[in-house]
Amino acid sequence: MSDWEALIANKLKDRAARIPLEWVLPGDILSQVDEHADVNAFDILGKYGLLTEEETRITESYDAQGLYREIVEGRLTSLEVCKAFCHRAAVAQQLTNCATEIFFEEAYERAKFLDDYLVEHGRPCGPFHGLPISVKDSFDVKGKASTLGYVSFLKNPNATENSTLIDLLLENGAVLYIKTNVPQTMMTMDSVNNIFGRTLNPHKLSLGAGGSSGGEGALVAFRGSILGVGTDIGGSIRAPSLCNGTYGFKPTADRIPYGRIQSGSRPGSPGLISAAGPLANSASDLNFFCRTILSSDPWRLDSTALGIGWRHVPPKEKLSIGVFMGDQDFPPTPPVRRALESARLALERAGNDVHLVAKFPSLTEAVKLAARYFLLDNRNTLLKHVIDGGEEPIKALEYASPASIAGMREYTLDDVWDANASLIEYREEVAAVWREHKLDVLICPGHQSTAVPHDTYGPPVYTVVWNLLNFPTSIIPYLKADKTLDSTTSCYYDPDVVEGAPTAIQVVGWKFQDEEVLMATDVIDRALKMDL
Incomplete structure (x- = not known):
């Protein structure tokens, strides 16, 4: 085994170990998972009863804003929500291969902190309070790797600080728990690389999940995430959205802060500018995400962000x-x-x-x-x-x-x-x-x-x-x-x-x-x- 093969093997072993043993799917289910199989991941989820009724209710009954209300009004705790989405994300990973970095235990600690904060202060930490939000692998999360699907990046040190947008998610109360797969170079619409392999479409495993935010598309569509964050320089939010049946939004570049997001590309490009944006399961959640971030004055933290705050635009009766x-x-x-x-x-x-x-x-x-x-x-x-x-x-x-x-x-x-x-x-x-x-x-x-x-x-x-x-x-x-x-x-x-x-x-x-x-x-x- 070469040095690189050993690094890949160790990385995959570590990722697999991050899924609790009680959530590991049995062999008779995993044997059905294949990139050539005309299998629907939602059918497997229901047929084998992989989630409890309460986990299913939490992960399927709300959009992000509805789930936020359930938490801040005391009908659900952040920890309950976090554990339900982590379990569903673990299933999504095993059926669609959507994840790169998994950190459920840290997410539990964050959710407990938010529950205590709500009790102590009588108010939420922010508009994302308690919401499990997934992010594309290109976002730096302190202490986590950002390999971007490059074998050569396996030797890079883990991030020592967060991307600016990650800081804003946390500032507004989000719970981070998973990073998701991308293609090698992040320049194709098929999310496959030589480290983590190929992300599959939950609607039919034999179809592509899109790219380069393909892991996000598969996870959000499978409802293993209430909100996902991707990047887009040629369609990398929108292709996974249309392939997997989610909503997606590519903003004007630099409306959403892009500081300290990894791309692997040469800095200073005079060409197309990548944009960060949300993937969601409702149109109103796209608005919710952008409104929250743009109301947080992102230019305070990031010189890449334009000094244009959120503008309320009332709905038109006739477009x-x-x-x-x-x-x-x-x-x-x-x-x-x-x-x-x-x-x-x-x-x-x-x-x-x-x-x-x-x-x-x-x-x-x-x-x-x-x-x-x-x-x-x-x-x-x-x-x-x-x-x-x-x-x-x-x-x-x-x-x-x-x-x-x-x-x-x-x-x-x-x-x-x-x-x-x-x-x-x-x-x-x-x-x-x-x-x-x-x-x-x-x-x-x-x-x-x-x-x-x-x-x-x-x-x-x-x-x-x-x-x-x-x-x-x-x-x-x-x-x-x-x-x-x-x-x-x-x-x-x-x-x-x-x-x-x-x-x-x-x-x-x-x-x-x-x-x-x-x-x-x-x-x-x-x-x-x-x-x-």
Whole structure:
């Protein structure tokens, strides 16, 4: 066994030991878990009664705000909630392989402290009081590792301080208990690496969980977390959200503080800027998360954070909504088209002004431009981390790496100027669409397809375009793939393979109109639910 193989073996052994023995699933259940199995993790959970009735009630009956009220009004304790979510997260880990770092015992101590605080002071510690919140592996949590799926990072020391956003979560009363899996390089939509392996989709294990916040997507969807926190530079919150059937929000970059978040990339990039944001099981919880963080004056703690506090935006009775059904170079599959068309009709029936956007700037040009920005690092820093670990690149990099889209070459300072000039032109073309229809928001596909078999997601054209423009966007889960309705086959789509996979729509607003997008997301979500 090589040094690296020994490090990986020790890391996996340590992770496994963090799950209490009484929560370890028996072999007859674990034997059903396979990345090629058309197995639903929710069915396994129910069939074998893996949780108590009370644990099921706690983890399934509330959104984050509802659970907060149960705790602060004394109907549940923080410790009860923490133990229920830790147990469900342990099950999620064993069925979907979503976790990297597990620290349940420390979470129990934190929950006990919060219960004592509530009794002693007669008030909660903050808006997140007692809520178990999961975070992507890239967030530094003091005393925990941030390997980012790189074998070479296994020798790095554990974090000596928290990411700024972690400090804000704790300041507002959160309980941290788990970090979640990412792909090698965090630049693909399949969350697989050579340390922890592949994260699976809880709706069907043979489908991908998305990336790069794929562990968060699987855990939040399985309700092993009441709120999850990810990052997004090309779709890394939104792809896991649409694949796993959760809500997700990518803010305008630097609205949510990004200080001391690990990425492995070369500092100082002149290209796309990553954004941190929430994954949740309700639209209102996206709002709740952002409102809480932005009301905490994050710029006090983090120079990356913009000095723009939370703005209350009242709901509109009538929205002006553009509907972009898809780009001809990346035609959406039948389930995605059906979800968009159904949403369009529902929003018209709800009284909104809905405009079909027939002409939209080329997504091919957008994805090529985004790839050029990613390739400006002539040092190939991300690939160097892979080489330093003596490991093989994951298969998903064959389709998702910027070099596969724009070609590998040396870039110059002139290329930076040229890319910026192209971006200005492209943004103006998009602005023309907004002006023509006087849009509040645009809805469009989140991807060409639903979740798909592992390593087949393809380039994230419908998400990375909004990172390129730095526009805030959300994902609303809506309907599911149904082969009786979506029977047409194509080279991108097999109705039997994706049967039952969640479908979704993406909601897009203009730069810095984060609160408007969150408002519209809630209004649209309510309209879609009322129309079902």
